[in-house]
Amino acid sequence: MKFLCVECDRQMQFEERRLPGDGTLAAAFKCPACGRVVALLTNPMETQLVASLGVKIGGRTIDAQPMETVRSMVASGRDDAFGDGGKRETGNVPAWSAEAQERLARVPGFVRGMVKRIYLDYAKERGITEITPAVMDTARSELGLEGM
Amino acid sequence: MSLNIRTYHELTEADRSGLGEQIAAQRRRVALRMASVRRVLAVLSGKGGVGKSFVTAGIALALARAGRAIGVLDADFNGPTAPQLLRLPVDRCTLLDDVIEPVLSPEGVRCFSMALLLEEGQPLAFRGPEAEGHVWRGTLEAAALREFLGDVAWGALDELLVDLPPGVQRFAELVELLPSPPSVVVVTIPTRESHDAVRRAVRGAVDRGATLLGVVENMVGGAFSGTAGDDLAAEFGIPVLARIPWHPTPDTWAGLAGCLA
Numbered sequence: 001m002k003f004l005c006v007e008c009d010r011q012m013q014f015e016e017r018r019l020p021g022d023g024t025l026a027a028a029f030k031c032p033a034c035g036r037v038v039a040l041l042t043n044p045m046e047t048q049l050v051a052s053l054g055v056k057i058g059g060r061t062i063d064a065q066p067m068e069t070v071r072s073m074v075a076s077g078r079d080d081a082f083g084d085g086g087k088r089e090t091g092n093v094p095a096w097s098a099e100a101q102e103r104l105a106r107v108p109g110f111v112r113g114m115v116k117r118i119y120l121d122y123a124k125e126r127g128i129t130e131i132t133p134a135v136m137d138t139a140r141s142e143l144g145l146e147g148m
Numbered sequence: 149m150s151l152n153i154r155t156y157h158e159l160t161e162a163d164r165s166g167l168g169e170q171i172a173a174q175r176r177r178v179a180l181r182m183a184s185v186r187r188v189l190a191v192l193s194g195k196g197g198v199g200k201s202f203v204t205a206g207i208a209l210a211l212a213r214a215g216r217a218i219g220v221l222d223a224d225f226n227g228p229t230a231p232q233l234l235r236l237p238v239d240r241c242t243l244l245d246d247v248i249e250p251v252l253s254p255e256g257v258r259c260f261s262m263a264l265l266l267e268e269g270q271p272l273a274f275r276g277p278e279a280e281g282h283v284w285r286g287t288l289e290a291a292a293l294r295e296f297l298g299d300v301a302w303g304a305l306d307e308l309l310v311d312l313p314p315g316v317q318r319f320a321e322l323v324e325l326l327p328s329p330p331s332v333v334v335v336t337i338p339t340r341e342s343h344d345a346v347r348r349a350v351r352g353a354v355d356r357g358a359t360l361l362g363v364v365e366n367m368v369g370g371a372f373s374g375t376a377g378d379d380l381a382a383e384f385g386i387p388v389l390a391r392i393p394w395h396p397t398p399d400t401w402a403g404l405a406g407c408l409a
Contacts, residue, residue: 001167053171067248084243
């Protein structure tokens, strides 16, 4: 999937992605020559089809997680399917506020470990000492985490 | 006036989405994992209920008992049975930093299966829009196969057996994901009906570059009569590796494993 500014004969560049949470996706592409912007709008089925390929329009914002597609897409997975191998975090581990823990607990168990890892990495990379719902919201927005 | 529009392959600038590179990275991950696997053996049949999973488990256990490093990838996502057939001691897998550990059978067979992930008694169901699920469901199953290949810490294996569901679709996905087409063990029961269904799948596998190792005729000596094993062997110029009776012994499996080692 590529976009061409016919008038300038230039390939348009990805600019911004929005996931409003209703299964649709909006992605803006901009002509590097004339600045014209067009938006790609996909319906839930089209969004799902792209997600099924395990790719992200606009590029990845985080490293691929092991079995990422299965863990994020399977609806009938067991809560305790994945053990963590008994590994413990090292270094300065961000704390979870009570509200953030409550929100994390609402994530289906099958994918919770992956979601927790993403928020922890996000916080550690930015020197955030406590993960709060506000931090989670910011991370979701910055990283483009649909449904997390 | 017609516009002079460059087409897809004529646009070569990076666009920051990098979809092609994302796909390439997925393929590299599979190739990296498969680099330590000496041979991928796909267990294939065009027909359901002929005992592919039973034969896969029998081969895997016999090869493991002979000292070989064996993995079983249960690619039958909608009817996974490998954990039971291999008598896996646990039904939970371990997540490491960027891989998932396969579960070891008592004989040392490394196994990964959708059965390890699903709620007891629940079918494989995906999140997503209800409408037009047929459009994306197959793509998701292909993605699951890719992740089973690339995200499981298979380690160094002599053989990775892939237990396929009926038909040839999952085999086609496997071929697209692997660096080179796998070797194939064909499973049939003796009946004409099985022969008719299996030969179509085998033809599809040959067309996709598979190396056929031979036919295993299963459920021999009981209610099912016919010559499907011999007929398939003659049609495709391959040997009948084994005829498996209703109650096979360890020697039965050892003999079959010996043909494949």
